[in-house]
Amino acid sequence: MHYVQIIFTLAWRNLWRNHRRTIIMLAAISVGAWAMIFMTSLMRGMVNEMLRDGIRALPGHVQVHHPDYRDDPSVGNLVSLTSAEIDATLAGAGIERFTARIRVPAIISSERESRGVTLIGADPLREKSVAAVGSEIVEGRNLDGPDDGGVVLGRKLAEKLETQVGKRIVLMSQDPDNEVADRGYRVVGLFEANLAAHEEAFVFAGRETVQKMLRIDDRVSEVAVAGDDYRVVDALLAEVRVLMGKDDEVLPWTELDEYLGTMLGVMDGFVLVWVVVIFLALSFGLVNTLVMAVFERVREIGLMLALGMRPSSILGQIIVESVLLLVLGLIIGNLLAFASIIPLKDGIDISIVAEGMEMFGASSILYPEIEKSDVILANIVVLVLGFIASLSPAWQASRYEPVEAITKV
Template sequence: MAGRRALSLAAMSRLSWRYLWRNYRRTSIMLLAIGVGVWAMIFMTALMRGMVDQMIADGIDALPGLVQVHHPAFRDDPSIENSIPPPGPQLLAALGSPPVEAWTGRVKVPAMISSERNTRGVTLLGVDPAGEIALGFDPASVVEGRFLEGPRDPGLVVGRKLLERLETDLGKRVVIMSQDPDNNVADRGFRIVGVFEAKLSGHEERQAYAGLATVQELLGMGDQISEIAVTGGDYRDVTALHARVREPAGPQLEVLPWTELDRYLGLMLGVMDGFVLVWVIVIFLALSFGLANTLMMAVFERVREIGLMQALGMNPSAILYQVLLESLMLLILGLLLGNLLAIASIQPIRNGIDLSVVAEGFEMMGVSSVLYPALKMQDLVLANVVVIILGILTSLLPAWRASQYRPVEAIARN
């Protein structure tokens, strides 16, 4: 007896394609359902990804840097006692070579700021403006006046909200009070030379920038600094950057990546990938009922033809493959539609969606009021792979049932 044979892939594909469009209305509805489902997967993922990316980017800008060097006690007690010396020759060499792209030394101390009318607690930042800009401070965010012009700049740059709380204005004088290394009050008058707006309102309200040397002089801390902020490479993988800085910094200093400096932000990065997968699977589960039902109907309405094919010598396994191929075609068409819809709907809003109407709520989560959808290849691939794999799994039951009919019973069906 001759060996077992099956239809060629081309012949099976032609058969599947024709069966797929035999009931074009049902197929069109299912295609639309898959397309919209895939669109929802990709579009919502892009929005969420954009939101989290923005949250992380803003968070890193606010830190600033991907890696920071501190006194080991500084994070628990950010006072002047826990300052560190400026980088030595070894650390300087490391900071001057890849993957380090930029770094800056900063003073960061708690302080009180007083205007004629109000007093507020702030974080006083003594910065080198060039280094600060290299680390992510946007000079364009200074909406009134100017940013600092150098480490010895005597002026002060404050956030818009802080300015409002102090009920003062650009060009007016304020007094900054903090503590020197001998626990004495150190104070000084500053003229407000610039007002900045931040993506996160908390920064506008709690941070004040002054020249690094000016603050060091105010606090009598010589050339000591509170932290060294370092940036370079992709924020998703800071292992190399962290290693590059940690070794020359020595054991007496604490060198931490941003994921540990802000654990909430770091957690978001890890959670997001898992969340995308769960989201994609949840949407698919809703879709799978429709897909299974469509295939079941497609199989039930041609039981007789399936029996006929078996009677003519088509193997049960070939019938199973034929139904699966039909499902695969439906899935691929649905994916094409969904991907095109997603790309077409994300492209026009890639420059950001203004969510200022609900920005207050967003800022509580650390998200800015403009949302930039992030369409990532990995998310596209994930959505497509999940739909194909789970789609085929969902189709196995109807396909298996089709292959298990007894020819004589199947042919007798009306």
């Protein structure tokens, strides 16, 4: 304990001995820590937004399908339970956020244009609890219920079809017997989505209306279930697997959309690489500072050794000096990062590059997100690598021969 006190006293005072050098190094560490956390929060915000958008663009956290549906997403591959049975099973188990929907490829035709789309036969109330796409109505109204006879289109699709709210369109698909199934619908609303691709791809109609059109009774092609956290879906996955039985395939979003699932892992790896790269740049300055500090104090170190201080205490003194410098720099850097991220919580408008961002699924507003794990990672990496970087000069200092060090000119 007595050693700890003298080591900390010496380390702290030596730190401020050449205050200009210490301040420069502190500034470097602070800016480095700020850059680590700030840039990571921007990247994390962008990726999380992409993930959330991707998950809320219909997948949910867990989905149930006929085992062949993913290879052939046609009306022939339907979930084994009816939508009424699904409602009873999942709601009965206390699961609140789920929706059973029909999701089939279809052709939509206005009086001027035709396009291939994905037709979603949905219960709008249940759909809203899981997915975001289709819920942001900008013109007209949303579907009233599963028996609503209208359709809701994306605004971009409406533009392409040169149609509008109030006009009629025709949706055409196939029934289970491979016969053409079609029906005329009135456009009751237009929705906007974060991604233009979603506005062009999805058409929402009432589930019961679509079931009648496709002649599939009360059957659905997909059940989407949402939990509390998209990162933690294992428990929900297991529960839904038990509830839905073995006839259907139950998969998490990471497997349903491998691009999104991979992105999460890539982002975690990117954060680590980013933090380590910044630290490597910092470490040169840190090591140089410590080497200079040790070089300037050779005689004093010799004196302390001559007076009976153990070499390990000299080692500890230099390491503590380095760690104090790192901790101070990290505190300032963390505060700077939080101070610069919090004012941006309402998002950064990057619509100037929106089209480019949309290519990989990002929206035009970037919301920085500070994740506790990223902040902890950045601080731990700096401290641990800083500790390792300081070992060499500290070791050299502790290896001095006192008699040589005292007489060093």
